[in-house]
Amino acid sequence: DLNSSQVKDxxxxxxxxxxxYLKEINKDPVDE
Structure with missing residues (x-):
């Protein structure tokens, strides 16, 4: 079912x- 596949994607x-996005917000200054 194409529609369901598109939705999942x-x-x-x-x-x-x-x-x-969350990773950027919570970025630690110590982060590599």
């Missing part, structure tokens, strides 16, 4: 960007 991408 979209959600996966959203989670990925949210994770990156």
């Amino acid at each position: 979209y959600l996966k991408r959203q989670r990925y960007f949210i994770k990156l």
Whole structure:
């Protein structure tokens, strides 16, 4: 089912960007 597949892909991408975003916000100065 193409639609369901697209939705999953979209959600996966959203989670990925949210994770990156949160990582940037909570960045430690000691972080590599």
